[in-house]
Amino acid sequence: MNAPVKTQPHHHDVLRIGLRVPEWSKYGDAIIRGILQFVREYNLTWHMDIPVYSDHELEPVNIDDSWQGDGLIVFRCSEDEHAAWKKRGIQIINLSAETRIPSLPNVLPDNEEIGKVAADYLISRGLNHFCYVGDSTRHYSNLRQNGFQKELERRGRSCFTVDVPISQTKGKQRWKEIQQRMKDQLVNTTKPIGILTRDDMAAMNLLKVAEQMNIQVPQDWAVVGVGDSSPFCQSARPPITSIHYPNERIGYQAAKLMHQMITAQAPGQDIMLPVGGITERESSNMLSFKDDSIAKAVSYIHKHAAKGPVNIADLSAQFGMSYTGFRQRFKKIMGHTAKEEIDNVRMNQIRSMLANSELHIQEIGYQMNFQTPEDLSRFFQRHQGMSPTAYRALLK
Incomplete structure (x- = not known):
């Protein structure tokens, strides 16, 4: 247009x-x-x-x-x-x-994309069990659930759903009924588990339920909301990781x-x-891996890949593994390659900078240690299916 x-x-x-x-x-x-x-x-x-x-x-x-x-x-x-x-x-x-x-x-x-972003993020935490807390009477909630489930299935995972139709709760203390319905459906949850809620208000209620059930967040439940609303996310205990709403x-x-x-x-x-991306806070700031070396490798990637490319050969040597052994072990534990993890972190950083800053493409490339702006553009085009300029235009 x-x-x-x-x-x-x-x-x-x-x-x-x-x-x-x-x-x-x-x-x-x-x-x-x-x-x-x-x-x-x-x-x-x-x-x-x-x-x-x-x-x-x-x-x-x-x-x-x-x-x-x-x-x-x-x-x-x-x-x-x-x-x-x-x-x-x-x-x-x-x-x-x-x-x-x-x-x-x-x-x-794009409500389905919201679900996909959440699935990508929670998988990167090393989790293997997933849940969506939604409201089947709300179309937006069903779209987010669909995007979440489709991406998990594409990555060889599955999830179960906690359904809390808000329109069926009544009265000035309806929050009590909402929390009870959540609790009833989460009582036998496998832990640790990654949970996406339909929005930040649902995440707030979920944290209250966790407290009532003596569940540790994020160690047992890694919780992600939608909306990135400061009144909810930053006042919660622990503060809520949330996907940006544009x-x-x-x-x-x-x-x-x-x-x-x-x-x-x-x-x-x-x-x-x-x-526009995801703001990580304490409600999901955890790593869940049986393999300590891979957990440390993922943590290293998340800390450094946004600033520049991570060399897999150097990474494998850092953790005392052969190049081939590291690649095989990483894929077995994570379900995807180390290169895919690095690329995903770098793509999320580019999307965030395009959405939340006015930096020129050349400056973004410089800050992320791409050799040329053209290298950044080719990388982004390959993963996003459009140029950085076209993506930023969609955000305006």
């Missing part, structure tokens, strides 16, 4: 755009930041209606089926709302996997798509955004 042409605003360019996004966990704030970034970059004049709770200090803004304006960016809507808005010629974009209306364009993260990029791409839909008066196409 081509970038819109930057233009100076005119009086008749003022558009009324409604934003209905949740306020919980700073999710909505990040989306709004992404939208505002696009509006500023392209000199657009948008009058924005944003419902905000102010305890009656501000005039209330309501976005319901009677709302009037030019465009709406919403996190979920009903079919009746969608029909009413479309009847008035309002352009609409949805930001939730739970709203599935055929003619409604969506801007969403909130700001979702907002930016939604605003870009809205501009194109209004300008062209044409229906929009779905946009699926890659995730």
Whole structure:
């Protein structure tokens, strides 16, 4: 999709755009930041209606089926709302996997990729048993579970599922029922085990369950959440490892798509955004290997491969093994080669730097000790199926 042409605003360019996004966990704030970034970059004049709770200090803004304006960016809507808005010629974009209306364009993260990233990460911890804690009534949760299971199966592993349908829990103390349902399904869990939860709130509840069951995290349960929400992840005990959710990029791409839909008066196409990596914290910071030498080798790779290539011959000598013996032993324990482990660490670092910095490709290559920027580009293309420049463009 081509970038819109930057233009100076005119009086008749003022558009009324409604934003209905949740306020919980700073999710909505990040989306709004992404939208505002696009509006500023392209000199657009948008009058924005944003419902905000102010305890009656501000005039209330309501976005319901009677709302009037030019465009709406919403996190979920009903079919009746969608029909009413479309009847008035309002352009609409949805930001939730739970709203599935055929003619409604969506801007969403790649939820299956979230599951794949988690599987890759937990396998790299040396784990052989895996679990997904989800909610079968939520489409996004099922997509994450599917990505998790498919990658584990591709790597010769399997997992079981703990299903906690949140909509079936009621009352002001529903968290007690949620935790009890988790506990009932995890009582005979094989340890150690790698666990992906549907989101960070589920990870918070899982840590409470672990405490009640005298389970050690991460030694017995290595826990990974989704969302990388600071209020949840950093206040938890232990702090939660979490996969980034591309909130700001979702907002930016939604605003870009809205501009194109209004300008062209044409229906929009779905946009699926890659995730930006994983933030490791204490809830999963462990290695589980029966082979102490391989455990140390994996730890060395994770510490050094992001900064430069790791020589396998040197690594095998460091741990007192022949080159061939080390390679065979590593693959037997890990299920993949040492080179694949090194490449995976380097790819994760490149993705993170492309997503979370403005560094030029040449500078990224320099920091990671690629001989030339072209070497980095070829390496990335081989593993990602696209150039670093194209990948970064997807993230904007």
